[in-house]
Amino acid sequence: MSQTNPEISQSELELNPNLTEKPETLTKIFLRKFMKNKLAVIGAVFLFIIILASILAPVITPYSFEQVNLMAKLHPPSADYWLGTDRYGRDIFTRLMYGGQISLMVAFGSVIGALIIGVSIGALAGYYGGIIDAILMRIVDIVISIPSIFLLITIVTIFKPSVGNLIIVFALTSWTSTARLVRGEFLSLRSREFVLASKTIGTKSYKIIFSHILPNAMAPIIVAATLLVGSVILAEAGLSYLGLGVQPPLASWGNMLQGAQNYTVMLTAPWYPIFPGLLILLTVLSFNFVGDGLRDALDPKSIE
Amino acid sequence: MNATTLEKKGSNHLYSSSDYLLEVTELKKHFPIKAGILQRTVGSVKAVDGVSFRVKKGETIGIVGESGCGKSTAGRTLIRLYEPTGGDILFKGKNISKMRESELRRTVRKDIQMIFQDPFASLNPRKTLKHILAEPLITHNLYKGREREDKIQQLLEKVGFNPMFINRYPHEFSGGQRQRIGIARALAVNPDLIIADEPVSALDVSIQAQIINLMEDLQDELGLTYVFISHDLSVVRHISDKVGVMYLGRMMEFANKKDLYDEPLHPYTQALLSAVPVPRRKGVERRERIILKGDLPSPSNPPQGCVFHTRCPAATAMCSERVPEYKEVKKDHFVACHLY
Numbered sequence: 208m209s210q211t212n213p214e215i216s217q218s219e220l221e222l223n224p225n226l227t228e229k230p231e232t233l234t235k236i237f238l239r240k241f242m243k244n245k246l247a248v249i250g251a252v253f254l255f256i257i258i259l260a261s262i263l264a265p266v267i268t269p270y271s272f273e274q275v276n277l278m279a280k281l282h283p284p285s286a287d288y289w290l291g292t293d294r295y296g297r298d299i300f301t302r303l304m305y306g307g308q309i310s311l312m313v314a315f316g317s318v319i320g321a322l323i324i325g326v327s328i329g330a331l332a333g334y335y336g337g338i339i340d341a342i343l344m345r346i347v348d349i350v351i352s353i354p355s356i357f358l359l360i361t362i363v364t365i366f367k368p369s370v371g372n373l374i375i376v377f378a379l380t381s382w383t384s385t386a387r388l389v390r391g392e393f394l395s396l397r398s399r400e401f402v403l404a405s406k407t408i409g410t411k412s413y414k415i416i417f418s419h420i421l422p423n424a425m426a427p428i429i430v431a432a433t434l435l436v437g438s439v440i441l442a443e444a445g446l447s448y449l450g451l452g453v454q455p456p457l458a459s460w461g462n463m464l465q466g467a468q469n470y471t472v473m474l475t476a477p478w479y480p481i482f483p484g485l486l487i488l489l490t491v492l493s494f495n496f497v498g499d500g501l502r503d504a505l506d507p508k509s510i511e
Numbered sequence: 512m513n514a515t516t517l518e519k520k521g522s523n524h525l526y527s528s529s530d531y532l533l534e535v536t537e538l539k540k541h542f543p544i545k546a547g548i549l550q551r552t553v554g555s556v557k558a559v560d561g562v563s564f565r566v567k568k569g570e571t572i573g574i575v576g577e578s579g580c581g582k583s584t585a586g587r588t589l590i591r592l593y594e595p596t597g598g599d600i601l602f603k604g605k606n607i608s609k610m611r612e613s614e615l616r617r618t619v620r621k622d623i624q625m626i627f628q629d630p631f632a633s634l635n636p637r638k639t640l641k642h643i644l645a646e647p648l649i650t651h652n653l654y655k656g657r658e659r660e661d662k663i664q665q666l667l668e669k670v671g672f673n674p675m676f677i678n679r680y681p682h683e684f685s686g687g688q689r690q691r692i693g694i695a696r697a698l699a700v701n702p703d704l705i706i707a708d709e710p711v712s713a714l715d716v717s718i719q720a721q722i723i724n725l726m727e728d729l730q731d732e733l734g735l736t737y738v739f740i741s742h743d744l745s746v747v748r749h750i751s752d753k754v755g756v757m758y759l760g761r762m763m764e765f766a767n768k769k770d771l772y773d774e775p776l777h778p779y780t781q782a783l784l785s786a787v788p789v790p791r792r793k794g795v796e797r798r799e800r801i802i803l804k805g806d807l808p809s810p811s812n813p814p815q816g817c818v819f820h821t822r823c824p825a826a827t828a829m830c831s832e833r834v835p836e837y838k839e840v841k842k843d844h845f846v847a848c849h850l851y
């Protein structure tokens with residue numbers, strides 16, 4: 208019995224002929240399933256283009272984002288101004304690209320912050336349970352009960368509404384859903400048999416958390432984070448629209464909308480509000496589609 | 512047979528103090544029921560409520576009982592996945608029932624391993640076989656580099672697995688194959704005692720036989736001791752040297768396999784054994800089935816006195832008042848019943 212039992216190995220090969228082929232890695236399975244969802248693929252391509260364009264804004268845009276041309280106020284889209292100009296004669300295409308930098312930076316920064324807080328608190332609560340869980344979850348309940356839009360407005364009025372402050376504020380108000388999600392995942396994963404097996408082996412808690420539980424909880428975390436990016440973009444746009452977000456002359460998609468909120472402007476220069484609005488809509492929609500696609504592709508239950 | 516295996520292990524001074532590798536005395540595990548916002552304890556589920564047995568090195572102990580009788584909880588408490596509520600667990604003469612996790616890790620984690628019921632849940636789906644089997648070796652700092660790789664290949668071969676699958680993920684294998692991987696993982700640290708919690712009940716009958724045979728072969732080769740938990744009386748009869756019967760968290764009867772199956776003393780054991788289907792043969796009388804009345808009582812509110820008296824065909828007035836003592840009525844034959 209100490210040698211290979213050729214009989215069994217042979218029968219295994221016959222029963223399961225795909226074992227002789229190259230193994231399909233988890234990444235490949237993920238890509239194959241993600242590609243099936245056309246909307247998610249389109250969303251991902253769109254986001255890729257937006258992100259790339261924002262990063263490359265200084266290279267691809269013909270103007271500077273604060274370059275004013277009073278001779279060409281509210282200029283309709285043309286060869287010089289691809290998407291027209293705003294009421295100070297600034298190029299809307301240019302400002303959209305630069306605005307993308309700010310909006311996406313705020314969104315990604317806030318989500319990373321929210322994930323760090325949410326995953327840590329959720330993991331501690333879910334893994335240790337008991338009194339630790341009870342205390343942490345009551346804190347979550349309290350944070351959820353605070354009306355976040357008023358908190359945002361208050362904090363932003365007290366502190367100067369800079370990009371950094373916005374990230375901190377959004378991170379501090381949006382981590383709760385992640386914490387609850389992660390706690391739930393940890394609660395169910397910690398009693399799974401492979402985690403118990405690690406305990407009987409004597410693996411230390413932090414190793415169990417990082418090498419067994421967290422990787423298996425990653426899928427819902429990634430999905431939630433993707434959807435959260437969309438909602439933070441919306442929140443930032445809303446706050447900027449109220450004049451409490453990113454301050455001009457810096458551009459963000461939200462404060463570009465604010466500049467266009469005048470009724471006459473909307474009628475005489477429809478391109479002014481439409482393009483930032485459209486970009487917000489499409490970006491948030493894309494994040495949601497990608498989130499849905501990731502949810503299906505990362506679902507461990509359909510790994511087979 | 513035990514004498515020879517005992518001598519082999521004689522170098523271990525801890526062990527020589529006792530004839531038994533594992534001695535479990537009055538093991539209890541109660542799960543608190545909490546209610547209200549203050550999470551006050553309002554009651555408890557007495558999942559394991561007084562289980563005692565002893566295991567010699569090289570033996571296989573079968574533990575049987577119906578669903579919810581606490582056999583799995585008993586197994587998990589034995590290996591200290593759960594904190595015991597009471598009782599002692601002596602492993603190699605050392606009491607591990609109250610040991611801290613850090614000390615357990617240093618002393619006995621390596622020597623007691625577990626095989627789990629569900630081969631689809633017992634392997635991390637995000638790790639390759641290599642990682643799964645390397646984990647125990649890394650945790651206990653056994654073997655290094657090339658040697659570690661060799662050891663992993665050996666383990667796979669030992670459980671009848673082709674080592675070329677070392678970089679595969681668990682989802683690529685069938686239930687029986689995964690159970691072999693689970694066994695290989697348990698063997699990685701060269702344990703003395705393996706607690707097998709329903710290791711074959713999730714598998715096809717033909718695969719069950721393969722896994723059982725593998726476990727028996729490994730026992731012969733490595734001198735393993737098994738605590739084999741199952742609800743399948745036939746499987747337990749096949750593999751065990753001694754068998755314990757549990758009901759509602761308590762050990763009802765514990766004896767050598769032959770004694771227990773040929774001459775069950777406890778009314779519950781008799782009823783249980785009468786439910787085993789037997790092929791009809793000429794000249795062999797059909798056994799009479801003992802049908803138990805009623806349902807299994809709730810372990811959060813077990814009956815007074817003997818927990819079995821509500822369904823026992825032989826119950827007397829005393830049974831509902833006094834808890835029967837778990838005692839040795841014949842040599843190596845323990846029963847908890849007022850009839851004896």
